[in-house]
Amino acid sequence: MYQRILVPLDGTDTSDLALREAMRLAEGSTTHLLLLHVIDDYPTMREFASNEALQDLRAHRRRRGEELVASRLRMVREAGVAATDIVCFAMESTPASILEAAAVNDCGLIVMGSHGRQGIKRAILGSVAESVCRNSPVPVMVVPSPPRG
Numbered sequence: 001m002y003q004r005i006l007v008p009l010d011g012t013d014t015s016d017l018a019l020r021e022a023m024r025l026a027e028g029s030t031t032h033l034l035l036l037h038v039i040d041d042y043p044t045m046r047e048f049a050s051n052e053a054l055q056d057l058r059a060h061r062r063r064r065g066e067e068l069v070a071s072r073l074r075m076v077r078e079a080g081v082a083a084t085d086i087v088c089f090a091m092e093s094t095p096a097s098i099l100e101a102a103a104v105n106d107c108g109l110i111v112m113g114s115h116g117r118q119g120i121k122r123a124i125l126g127s128v129a130e131s132v133c134r135n136s137p138v139p140v141m142v143v144p145s146p147p148r149g
Helices: 013-026 051-078 094-104 119-125 128-135
Strands: 004-008 032-039 082-089 109-114 140-144
Touching: 004 013, 004 094, 013 032, 013 051, 013 109, 013 140, 032 051, 032 094, 051 082, 082 094, 094 109, 094 128, 109 128, 128 140
Parallel strands: 004 032, 004 109, 032 082, 109 140
Antiparallel strands: none
């Protein structure tokens, strides 16, 4: 079995499904889950905002990420599964940050959700899961989004 499983979280139902799947894999074993929230520091009208406003926005986004991961961490630990958490700002991109966290923490598996975007949404927003799958040196389990409707 895997010693460490990385679980990227973004607060959606899909990432929560991936977390539950990772918990199922770890249940009753010594597997340790690493819960990761990457804050994508995308451009936000930076040229029009003051440095103070940008710093306030970054601090707010970090707090929200920490709250998200802390709530999931409590749930995992209450289920008796060992886990720790990481909240970070994207280094290059969200997929690169996920892969970096997996490498640095010696994770043997990445379990993540896929939102199943298609068409123009996929072209504009891209697919984090697809990029991670394409570039990961370790196995990636992709959990699909819940059925719509």
